[in-house]
Amino acid sequence: MNIQQWCTPYLKQANEEREYLHRFPELSYQEFETTNYIEQQLTQLGLVVERPLDTGCIAIIEGDIASDRVVALRADIDALPIQEEGEAKTDFFSTRPGIAHCCGHDAHTANLLGVARVLAKHTSHISGKVLLIFQPGEETLPGGGRLLCETGWLQKYPIQQIFGLHTSPSHKVGTITTRPGELMAAPDEFHVTIRGVGGHAACPHEAIDPVVIAAECISAFQTIVSRSVDPTESAVVTIGRIEGGTAHNIIPEKLQLWGTIRSFSSATVKRIEKRMHQICAGIAQAYDAEISLTINKGYPAVINDERAAKQVLNHAKNLFTSDKVVEMERPIMAGEDFSFYQQFFPGAFFFVGSGAQKSDSKYVWHHPKYNVDPGFFETAMPLMVSLAIGGSGETGKE
Ligand SMILES: [Zn+2]
Ligand SMILES: [Zn+2]
Structure with a gap:
């Protein structure tokens, strides 16, 4: 029997479980019901389950082959503050408005529960221990990964490798992709408050209009990457939210901007931060306004361990046809708090195709219509099981 055959009986259940979790989403650090559900499923398998944080949990699978080897697999369990849309999901639409x-x-969690079932049944093939980490709060700072690492719980184990995955709507089901080294950027958050003087829209000369000042800031920020960052470095400055004003005929007193900075090197981040402070100070002086800028440090960049990333690609090639396994040419600018684990343990993060041409699974991450094709599990589950088992990725006969 091979690993795909081990997984086949659990694929349908994983998809149903994903749909169940999808109906009852919970925001970062509030994943109490989700955690209880996961814990219940894991204890039913006879596994030891620990809760180092208020939400999220870790299951320990003891292999029958005595060894010091410890491998960790991580899934994140939180949902987003988004009002869901989309016709394809009507059977399992979120029951919680705005979440x-x-x-x-939900798919990552269901997949790791499936992996737990497969591994619990095949402990005779496992040497040492496998830790299954169901981590809270990936979407919101400070990051569940950071909080978990700060408890020191994981550091009690000599974890030799840690693996994590993410659905990839831009890759068709069946595709696996990652790369050694730089994989995902360090995302920092910023917040700008512009204070002017409010007034009547008909009398702009008696006001200091923060709307016009915000427009200046937004345009000037766009010159940072194009004019101040080394062209051979990757960086992004994006404003994702603007808030200000109440009516068409009122000049507001205050306006706020929220955005994100993405890059790989700390020198580039410093350069961007310095330019943002200079731009805010200069525009404030030019327009006689007050501008405050705060920057919150986000997650470190995801830098894959060379050996672990190669292992993911090799295991995938052993399990599936090699045309489905793609080594990424360049990193992406999205962030991931998987990077916190990589500060302590060699690890690799990878993407598993969840897109299909004729469904709404083509929508990008964080889109209200975002969906995961059920075929995702056919790739994700065997690959995680294979990495947990170790070796070449082929188990031979049972
Ligand atoms: Zn996300
Ligand atoms: Zn995510």
Whole structure:
């Protein structure tokens, strides 16, 4: 029997479980019901389950082959503050207004539960221990990964490798992709408050209009990457939210901007931060306004361990046809708090195709219509099981 055959009996259940979790999404650090559900499923398998944080949990699978080897597999479990949309999901639409699993963490959780079932049945093939980490709060700072690492719980184990995955709507089902080294950027958050003087829209000369000042800031920020960052470095400055004003005929007193900075090197981040502070100070002086800028440090960049990333690609090639396994040419600018684990243990993060041409699974992460094709599990589950078992990825006969 091979690993795919081990997984086949659990694929349908994983998809049903994903749909169940999808109906009851919970925001970062509030995943109490989700955690209880996961814990219940894991204890039913006879596994030891620990809760180092208020939400999220870790299951320990003891292999029958005595060894010091410890491998960790991680899934994130939180949902997003998004009002869900989309016709394809009507059977399992979010029951909670304004909260939805639009990043696929429901699928990550269901997949790791499936992996737990497969591994619990095949402990005779496992040497040492496998830790299954169901992590809270990936979407919101400070990051569940950071909080978990700060408890020191994982560091009690000599974890030799840690693996994590993410659905990828831009790749068709069946595709696996990752790369050694730089994989995902460090995302920092910023917040700008512009204070002017409010007044009547008909009398702009008696006011200091923060709307016009915000427009200046937004345009000037766009010159940072194009004019101040080394062209051979990757960086992004994006404003994702603007808030200000109440009516068409009122000049507001205050306006706020929220955005994100993405890059790989700390020198580039410093350069961007310095330019943002200079731009805010300069525009404030020019327009006689007050501008405050705060920057919150996000997650470190995801830098894959060379050996672990190669292992993911090799295991995938052993399990599936090699045309489905793609080594990424360049990193992406999205962020992931998987990077916290990589500060302590060699690890690799990878993407598993969840897109299909004729469904709404083509929508990108964080889109209200985001969906995961059920075929995702056919790739994700065997690959995680294979990495847990170790070796070449082929188990031979049972
Ligand atoms: Zn996300
Ligand atoms: Zn995500």
